């Protein structure tokens with residue numbers, strides 16, 4: 001028997017419903033494999049397209065990473081988790097603050113099934129990021145909502161989230177505005193503070 005059939009036979013379809021009873025549009029997600037956030041800009045057009053097509057075939061979701069939603073994520077047909085990074089690329093107003101109008105625009109795509117607030121990432125412990133101006137071409141600028149050709153700073157955290165209560169408030173706010181389930185990504189060195 002060819003190898004791909006063996007793999008398919010060995011992996012039972014498994015889903016988990018997320019947001020039932022709390023989000024207006026719950027999502028039946030694959031509970032097995034999904035694709036972690038990798039931003040458009042870090043990934044090329046063919047890479048985003050290939051991952052989206054593959055995710056669609058496999059019945060799993062792909063996470064946009066913090067670089068916003070590109071046409072290539074949608075074109076491949078995958079279910080999408082939109083990541084809200086600390087610079088709020090794709091959902092920011094002209095001052096870099098979270099824009100409810102932009103959130104609604106993103107959520108209006110049926111393919112966008114959930115949102116993820118990114119607090120931190122293992123490869124960037126305690127640090128923010130900088131996207132050098134020479135990488136900010138017209139397409140990336142438009143998708144991220146930043147000026148073309150200028151350096152763009154991702155702060156090392158969301159300025160409006162300073163404690164657990166703030167985090168839960170933001171989760172709730174994004175869920176109310178978009179109607180979709182909302183989670184968060186965080187790197188934990190210690191977890192005691194979560195109980196406070």
Ligand SMILES: Cc1cc2nc3c(=O)[nH]c(=O)nc-3n(C[C@H](O)[C@H](O)[C@H](O)COP(=O)(O)O)c2cc1C
Pocket residue numbers: 036037038039042043064065066067083118120121122185
């Ligand atoms: C090219 C690339 C881009 C990434 N971009 C993001 C990002 O935008 N947001 C994020 O939270 N993580 C980003 N990550 C981190 C991944 O989501 C993941 O956390 C990391 O690769 C660790 O998972 P792994 O051990 O399976 O590689 C990126 C990783 C790679 C390789």
